[in-house]
Amino acid sequence: MSESTLTGNAVIGQSGGPTAAINATLAGVVKGAMEHNEIKEIFGAKHGIVGIMNEDFVNMREILQTEDDFYTLECTPAAALGSCRHKLPPPEETEVYEKIFSVFKKHDIRYVFLIGGNDSMDTVAKLSAYAEITDYEIRIIGVPKTIDNDLELTDHTPGFGSAAKYVATAVSEIARDCSVYIVPAVTIVEIMGRDAGWLAASAAIPRLYGQSTADLVYLPEAPFDYDCFIDDIIELQKTKPNIVVAVSEGIKDEYGRYVGDGTQSGLIDNFGHKYLAGAGKILENYVRRRIGCKVRSIELSLPQRCSGHLLSKCDIDESILVGKEAVALATKGESGIIPVFKRENSDEYKVRIVPVPVEAVANKIRKVDTKYINERSNNVSDDFLRVLAPLIEGEIEIPKVHGVPKHFVIK
Secondary structure (H helix, E strand, C coil), X not given: CCCCCCCEEEEEEECCCCCCCHHHHHHHHHHHHHCCCCEEEEEXXXXXXXXXXXXXXXXXXXXXXXXXXXXXXXCCCCCCCCCCCCCCCCCCCHHHHHHHHHHHHHCCEEEEEEEECHHHHHHHHHHHHHHCCCCCCCEEEEEECCCCCCCCCCCCCCCHHHHHXXXXXXXXXXXXXXXXXXXXXXXXXXXXXXXXCHXXXXXXXXXXXXXXXXXXXXXXXXXXXXXXXXXXXXXXXXXXXXXXXXXXXXXXXXXXXXXXXXXXXCCEXXXXXXXXCCHHHHHHHHHHHHCCCEEEEEECCCHHHHCCCCCCHHHHHHHHHHHHHHHHHHHCCCCCEEEEEEECCCCCCCEEEEEEEXXXXXXXXXXXXXXXXXXXXXXXXXHHHHHHHHHHCCCCCCCEECCEXXXXXXX
16 A cells, blocks of 8 residues: 555446445545545546546536535435446456556546446456556545445445345335235245345345234245245245245255246346346246245336435445545555445444455355354344344435435436
8 A cells, every 4th residue: 555645536437236325425435535635636437437448527526516416416326427337358458458547547547436346346356457567556446336235345235225125115015015815825026136135135124123024035045945935835824815925036946046047038248147037927937836826926126226215324324435435545545445344343233444455355245144044944034134224224315306306317
């Protein structure tokens, strides 16, 4: 880490799947940059690294001028600067990196902040590796976000708390709706989570407070057994007619095959990930064949990550804070790092932010510890829910216009 003052411009990009809190982090980075005199212009790159390569920049100082501007941006879901899923080649393939660094030099960019998840940290790691072999002094920082909550070395990720709050609320409301009927029925709710079940597990949080929620919860971390699934439903229906099931989109059978594979196109994204969804529909048809009762499946889909009307104050506050801390770390000389949350060992929920090497996070997946999954692999423990519960706490007053949410749009 170099302690020398580095003067120049900054660029901020967003990439990967949007969240309801990614713009709060963007606001935090801009606020942090405005507080440091060594940072002059603050550019926003449209569509992440693609925008950097194309020099598609906007001036964030001109866009964000008032406290109302910042607050509206902080409460706006999705990525205001636009996103991308662009995989950079290995650093030894220098042509692309020479082009990117020529853009940095042309615009005197000395600070780079990329807000994203696992795959975005791959971009940060590669840019940082190339920066090590150039004579251009620059500091490159990854800033965390993902509703999947699957980044390594952090207690949780910005964006997860608000998504978890939406899932917990939606599933609780679904359970209330289903409870009014006496005709036997099964409702299967499919929740995002390719390889980690954090978000699906959050569906059960209302159970802590005696509220309606899913009766069964299935995560990717435990093999899915079709026969046990049917047995679980039949057993529950002996005491209540309407069963609500929460399943992660990434649940797999004992052979490691995605339950939803049969409904998919087989296409993959630039980082080699299959496009998932369909587990709920597969299980809907399976229950219909095996049990014959009324059954439906509901895919929560995009609302999990784009819902901005149920923001967690904890999530938004921390998202702003981690953006500001990313800038503070960069101005102190850090590069090739990502600031993460470490939970304090105390009775009250409290976290601190520490930097870790980005290569220790990139392309890795942090799964739910199986100690939190019950023996039948059909639910999670109350202890686990108590770990998740603080992350959805607190309310945000959403700015509105004529009764609908007001969003901040960067054109």
